[in-house]
Amino acid sequence: MTPEQKLTELGLTLPEVVKPVAAYVPAVRTGNLVYTSGQVPIVEGKPAATGKLGAEVSLEQGYEMARICALNGLAALKAEVGDLSKIVRIVKVVVFVASDPSFTDQPKVGNGASELLGEVLGEAGKHARSAVGVAALPLNVPVEVELIAEVA
Template sequence: MTPEERLAELGLTLPEVVPPVAAYVPAVRTGNLVYTSGQVPMVEGKLAAGGKLGAGVSLEQGYEMSRICALNALAALKAEVGDLSKVVRIVKVVVFVASDPSFTDQPKVGNGASELLGEVLGEAGRHARSAVGVAALPLDAPVEVELIAEVG
């Protein structure tokens, strides 16, 4: 089953690539690696939610926002390589979580992105990851996800 077929089976559709909000491009390929720019939880051109984890945004909401970010990252990756079947492996994922100083469950928020990548790409979706709490993210997004993928 292709990653696109897995997406359909999950009831998901890759969105249009989120246009940059500053001076960067959504993804860059160098050799067999593709680096995506940080993806925030944009849905149909609008931020799905704003705020900070532990201060108005629940862990469950953060998890879902992380999934949306990963879906947006997959859209940027596909736009760069043409077909998600070309993904050999997701090498690294970085999850930034806008957090109240007392919030310490950034890894649980990041699981939303990690689990989505595994569901869509299978073994190729298993990756190294960092989940980092930050004071604020662009547009008041609660989560931002970037990834590095090896492609064939």
Template sequence: MTPEQRLAELGLTLPEVVPPLAAYVPAVRTGDLVYTSGQVPLVEGKLPLVGKVGAELTVDEGREMARICALNALAALKSEVGDLGRIVRIVKAVVFVASDPGFTGQPQVANGASELLAEVLGEAGRHARSAVGVASLPLDAPVEVELIAEVS
């Protein structure tokens, strides 16, 4: 089953690539690696939720925002390589979580992105990961995800 077929089976549609919010490009390929820029959970140009996880958002809401970020990152990858089937492996995911100062559940929030990648890409979606709590993110986004992928 192709990644696009898995997306359809999950009831998901790959969105249009989120336009850059500043002076950068959504993804860059060098050799067999593609690096995505950080992707926030924009849906049709808007953030469904804003604020810090552990204050304005629950862990489950943060996890859902991380899923959206991962979907946006897959769109950025596809824009660079043309077909998600060319992804050999997601090498690394970095998940930034805008966190209340006492919040320590960043790994649980990051699981939203990691689980989506595994659901869509199977074994190729399993990856190394960092889950990092930060004071704030662009547009008051609760989560931002960047990926490094090996491609054929």
């Protein structure tokens, strides 16, 4: 089953690539690696949620926002390489979580992105990861995710 077929089976659709909000491009390929810019939880041109984890945003909402970020990252990867089947492996995922100072469950938020990548890409979706708390993110979104993928 191709990753695109797996997305359909999961009831998901790749969105249009999120337009950059500043001076950068959504993804860059160098050799057999593709680096995505930070992907935020934009749905139909608007943030799906705003605020900080542990304050205005629950852990469950943060997990869902990380899934949206990963889906947006897959859209950026596909736009760069043409076909998600060309992904050999997701090498690294970095998850930034806008956090209230008392919030310490950044890894649980990051699982939203990691688990989506595993569901869609299977073994190729297993990756190294960092999940860090930050004071604020662009557009006041709660989560931002970067992907590094090895491609054929």
